[in-house]
Amino acid sequence: MTTRQHDASIYEEIQAGERFKELRGRFRGWVFPATVAFLVWYVLYVVLSGFARGFMGTKLFGNINVALVFGILQFVSTFLIAWAYSRHAAAKLDPLADELRNEVEEKTAA
Template sequence: MTTQAAPPPGSAGTPTASPTAEQFEAVQHSPEFAALRRSHRAFAFPLTVAFIAWYLLYVLLSNYAGGFMGTKLFGNINVALVLGLGQFATTFLIAWLYSRHAAAKLDPQAAAIKERMEAEA
């Protein structure tokens, strides 16, 4: 038994022309692409710097402030454990925030650029 895969949605079985290198370069220098890049960088760079600083603080405290990190908060739970779990929580929080940012701002801008390129091709 042989089956053929259905064409991708929206293609209706007709091949589409691919954009040329010149079209990609033109888009790269367009104001829309600059706005997309600026929106991505304005979100990603500050959060990256903040997370690296937070991680380095944790590592430095672990190495040089053993007494503080060993302070028991309740039961056998100490500061080091709480801050370590905070690293995981921060990672998931940043991923969730980025997915919201991408869905709300980056994806619509990228889709508009893609549609314009496909219309020109």
């Protein structure tokens, strides 16, 4: 078996293992719901902007209307999602990914 084939079999072995499946599940369990929630929030903003112009044009104070507040909240929610994902990755994904990487490195070094 060549070195390249040996390395490929190590990656296949890791990918088939329970810890990799757990890592993938933790990732998907966070990313998919967060993505759906953000897309719903974004589509709501677009739909309201197109079909509820009266509501979106409602002045809240001064020249600040609902549409402007919702638009700013789009940016705020983007940063909050990035921050929350960073915390999730640091706590739940990175430790397991580091274990798997170390295992691969040990097997490929041998």
